[in-house]
Amino acid sequence: xxxxxxxxxxxxxxxxQNFIYLIGDPETREAAVVDPGWEVPTILKxxxxxxxxLTNAFVTHHHFDHVMGLAxxxxxxxxxxxxxxxxxxxxxxxxxxxxxxxxxxxxxVGRVSIQxxxxxxxxxxxxxxxxxxRLLSGDTLFIRxxxxxxxxxxxxxxxxxxLSKKLRPLNDETILCPGHHYADVPTSRLGEEKQENPYxxxxxxxxxxxxxxx
Ligand SMILES: [Zn+2]
Numbered sequence: 001x002x003x004x005x006x007x008x009x010x011x012x013x014x015x016x017q018n019f020i021y022l023i024g025d026p027e028t029r030e031a032a033v034v035d036p037g038w039e040v041p042t043i044l045k046x047x048x049x050x051x052x053x054l055t056n057a058f059v060t061h062h063h064f065d066h067v068m069g070l071a072x073x074x075x076x077x078x079x080x081x082x083x084x085x086x087x088x089x090x091x092x093x094x095x096x097x098x099x100x101x102x103x104x105x106x107x108x109v110g111r112v113s114i115q116x117x118x119x120x121x122x123x124x125x126x127x128x129x130x131x132x133x134r135l136l137s138g139d140t141l142f143i144r145x146x147x148x149x150x151x152x153x154x155x156x157x158x159x160x161x162x163l164s165k166k167l168r169p170l171n172d173e174t175i176l177c178p179g180h181h182y183a184d185v186p187t188s189r190l191g192e193e194k195q196e197n198p199y200x201x202x203x204x205x206x207x208x209x210x211x212x213x214x
Contacts (some may be wrong), residue, residue, distance in 0.1 A: 014039060083127075
């Protein structure tokens with residue numbers, strides 16, 4: 001699918017520099033929201049202005065700044081919420097709305113295919129979304145950084161595995177779309193991160209543990 005045939009919007013919302021993403025198919029006008037943590041009216045208004053109908057939601061992990069808007073969203077639209085099964089029990093919405101996944105699934109939004117990659121470490125059920133050459137990385141990988149692993153459920157060893165075995169092998173041309181606006185640019189190329197991001201380029205677990213302070 002050519003780049004111009006996908007709708008992708010990055011919105012910086014809320015007081016914690018969160019990036020909320022909208023992904024859609026310009027032909028069918030179906031769209032998904034990723035990590036609706038803040039300002040649900042802005043999310044819905046943006047979709048309405050752009051002429052999209054919200055059909056799915058995805059969350060990259062259970063932390064409140066990524067999921068807090070779900071309940072409010074569900075009062076407006078009845079949509080499935082795709083969350084990894086290891087984080088799903090910590091997401092407080094009606095169980096009938098939750099679609100727990102294991103990683104490796106592909107979910108269609110119109111003709112757009114969203115591939116789910118389980119990347120534990122920041123939380124046990126952290127997941128990244130790979131869609132049309134973009135990696136929506138939540139709090140697993142940031143531009144020149146990575147997610148904290150000192151919070152409850154965090155584990156530096158599994159984070160190293162996720163970064164080195166699941167994300168580093170992805171194509172250099174992949175555009176990294178992180179879960180927070182922590183860098184001076186909103187996106188990066190994965191090839192550049194493999195060179196410049198110490199958390200992604202580090203060769204051994206031992207070095208990684210030193211880097212994250214364990
Ligand atoms: Zn987080």
